[in-house]
Amino acid sequence: MIAQTLFDRLWSTHEVLRRDxxxxxxxxxxxxxxxxxxxxxxxxxxRKLPVARPDLTIAVSDHYxxxxxxxxxxxxxxxxxxITTLAQxxxxxxxxxxxxxxxxxxIVHVTGPEQGLTLPGLMVVCGDSHTSTHGAFGAYAFxxxxxxxxxxxxxxxxxxxxxxxxxxxxxxxxPLGVTAKDMALHWIAKLGSDGARGHVVExxxxxxxKLTMEERMTLCNLSIEGGAKCGIIAPxxxxxxxxxxxxxxxxGDDWQxxxxxxxxxxxxxxxxxxxxxxxxxxxxxPTVTWGIVPEQAAPISSRVPLNASVEALHYMGLKxxxxxxxxxxxxxxxxxxxxxxxEDLRAAAAVLSGRKAKVPGTVSAGxxxxxxxxxxxxxxRTFIDAGLDWVDAxxxxxxxxxxxxxxxxxxxxxxxxxxFRGRQGPGARTHLMSPAMAAAAAVTGKLTDVRDLVPExxxxxxxxx
Amino acid sequence: MAGWTAxxxxxxxxxxxxxxxxxxxxxxxxxxxxxxxxxxxxxxDMRFGEDGEPRPAFPLNKYSDVSIIVxxxxxxxxxxxxxxxxxxxxxxxxxxxxxxxxDIFASNAVNNGLLPAAVxxxxxEALLASLGEGARKLTVxxxxxxxxxxxxxxxxxLDPVWRxxxxxxxxxxxxxxxxxxxxxAFTQRDQSERSWAYLRAQGDEPR
Ligand code: SF4
Numbered sequence: 001m002i003a004q005t006l007f008d009r010l011w012s013t014h015e016v017l018r019r020d021x022x023x024x025x026x027x028x029x030x031x032x033x034x035x036x037x038x039x040x041x042x043x044x045x046x047r048k049l050p051v052a053r054p055d056l057t058i059a060v061s062d063h064y065x066x067x068x069x070x071x072x073x074x075x076x077x078x079x080x081x082x083i084t085t086l087a088q089x090x091x092x093x094x095x096x097x098x099x100x101x102x103x104x105x106x107i108v109h110v111t112g113p114e115q116g117l118t119l120p121g122l123m124v125v126c127g128d129s130h131t132s133t134h135g136a137f138g139a140y141a142f143x144x145x146x147x148x149x150x151x152x153x154x155x156x157x158x159x160x161x162x163x164x165x166x167x168x169x170x171x172x173x174x175p176l177g178v179t180a181k182d183m184a185l186h187w188i189a190k191l192g193s194d195g196a197r198g199h200v201v202e203x204x205x206x207x208x209x210k211l212t213m214e215e216r217m218t219l220c221n222l223s224i225e226g227g228a229k230c231g232i233i234a235p236x237x238x239x240x241x242x243x244x245x246x247x248x249x250x251x252g253d254d255w256q257x258x259x260x261x262x263x264x265x266x267x268x269x270x271x272x273x274x275x276x277x278x279x280x281x282x283x284x285x286p287t288v289t290w291g292i293v294p295e296q297a298a299p300i301s302s303r304v305p306l307n308a309s310v311e312a313l314h315y316m317g318l319k320x321x322x323x324x325x326x327x328x329x330x331x332x333x334x335x336x337x338x339x340x341x342x343e344d345l346r347a348a349a350a351v352l353s354g355r356k357a358k359v360p361g362t363v364s365a366g367x368x369x370x371x372x373x374x375x376x377x378x379x380x381r382t383f384i385d386a387g388l389d390w391v392d393a394x395x396x397x398x399x400x401x402x403x404x405x406x407x408x409x410x411x412x413x414x415x416x417x418x419x420f421r422g423r424q425g426p427g428a429r430t431h432l433m434s435p436a437m438a439a440a441a442a443v444t445g446k447l448t449d450v451r452d453l454v455p456e457x458x459x460x461x462x463x464x465x
Numbered sequence: 466m467a468g469w470t471a472x473x474x475x476x477x478x479x480x481x482x483x484x485x486x487x488x489x490x491x492x493x494x495x496x497x498x499x500x501x502x503x504x505x506x507x508x509x510d511m512r513f514g515e516d517g518e519p520r521p522a523f524p525l526n527k528y529s530d531v532s533i534i535v536x537x538x539x540x541x542x543x544x545x546x547x548x549x550x551x552x553x554x555x556x557x558x559x560x561x562x563x564x565x566x567x568d569i570f571a572s573n574a575v576n577n578g579l580l581p582a583a584v585x586x587x588x589x590e591a592l593l594a595s596l597g598e599g600a601r602k603l604t605v606x607x608x609x610x611x612x613x614x615x616x617x618x619x620x621x622x623l624d625p626v627w628r629x630x631x632x633x634x635x636x637x638x639x640x641x642x643x644x645x646x647x648x649x650a651f652t653q654r655d656q657s658e659r660s661w662a663y664l665r666a667q668g669d670e671p672r
Contacts, residue, residue: 013659016644016647016648016651017644017647017651019626021625021626021629022625022626023626025641025644025648027648027651027652027655029662029663036495036546038496039499039547039548042498042499047638049638054666054667055663055664055665055666055667056663056664064496078496079496081496082496094666094667095667096667117664119661119662121659121662122662127545127547128544128545129543129544129545129569142569143545143569144545144569144572145545145546145547145550145569145572145573145576146547146548146573147547147573147576147577147637148572148573148576150638151637151638151641154638154641155638155641155642155648157641157648159626159637159640159641161624161626163568192539193483193539193542194538194539194542194565194567197539197565197566197567197568198568224543227539227542227567227568229568248664250661254660254661255661257659257660257661258661258662261659261661292483293483293485293539293542311481399492400492400493401492401493401495401496408515418485418487418543418544420485420487420488420543421487421488421510422487422488422491422510423487423492426491426510426515427515
């Protein structure tokens, strides 16, 4: 037997056929759609085609949903139309839909795992690049464009050319106060925003094995920011414990045969990768971005690099050599598919507890179920007492489509995934960081090393417990 | 979509690296129905000032009939929005030449007949330098996988599957339909081997 990687096994399970030119047709286990999928439904309608497998298609309202005054259905007519169009398309095709008023509504990459729709060994696609999140379960999960969404709707399959493979091994253990977000920003800063282009990235090593499922989702979520096709982590006990008993997880005999299948989802010791990198997790510090692409990231204790691009400096209103710690901010956003799960909210609340925010800010839970769980734990009181807005679940200020935006020229400490120009609103200046770091920035009104703010005895609550 | 073999057109340089899909097509325009055309939204915040007036120095405002863009590395990284490609195609762009592309962008491009031509760093720098802030006629050929600028020929890399697709102008849905029997044999076997991976129909699930 030739030694195989986890990815080799995922690929061969899903390969329906291979053409002579090397393109393969792959079977899709879960197809997630959202409001932005209107182009694809339009293509289907134009050809009068039905959805091939509505049972394997799941619609989630997230990109455009209001996070405030939800009963009004959206900030303006266009936004309301986007939300109702998805509901209509889902209804017309018999697709499950977690809509605006469904208690399970949330960001597609939070809701899927939370509901047990995402499982090890599946192939998951969605018209959204952060579909890489689901790779945390050992699923082959990646974002696709509208033409491909239409193809999956029509056929439940997708043509793909086999990607290359890269393994990123994090040895050792993360220091206290350092999170999966910092791991991701760290490797992307090292390898570049296109460092993993064309590759599936398997995350491995002791520091990855120690991560909780939610931390693994953060790490895999950001794979695309390093240009990767997707990220994957071999499923283990942590994965199985998380999945067990979730609403759509397999039950009874199916659960037993799933466990059997999942136990084979690993990389053989002598399997070969196209590229290999190793990072000592112990060397990673709380990391923030200073520029306009995620690779422009550095430890909080450092300065804006002396070779920083003029474009980035100009847009961000920074100078070469500026200290990152102490940089005044105007607002804070805690949310998005990267960092708005319950553990993220707990970490932020641990920093904010008993403190006041010096700047305004918004906390948007990743799903309505996360929101309710946080409220049951009293985290909402911590955020509200600190002076932050506690709002409903959605993409919100990660992409600003629902009207939640950062004003031009304002500097935002954000737990999201893209510091691109204009991403959070035209002219908005985004600094990416972990939830604990964003909370620390809220407390001081400046970029701050969370480890300076939280006493050593409590720092385990913000990361690497 | 129709296939094509070669294209000659006016090229300009956008020499910056990392022109992401949020730049190519800002999110606020993405609710527009495709039929209305996306060309006007292309690179909107680079082309137009906050007052909505065109920035005169921006290459797409300086020259008309641009159909080839030469850009820096990691063109089209970020969001999977196919709208970024609609913006380029509806504007009239047929090829983008850069050292590297975002994976999803490149695949969306090919699905819409737009060529993502990957060149070496050295060739990219040479092309950018010779274009400068001006515009020139270039020819891109899918036949030879070369870019012709004057008497200089520069090779580009393109996955053979994508090349064929651009040449033939394939429609994937029709192509896949021709494999219907193979797909249904696969699902029959797969559903019995991996029944745990399938979901019950809506309304039929245990609560
Ligand atoms: S939260 Fe942001 S990154 Fe995640 S799916 Fe929504 S818009 Fe995309």
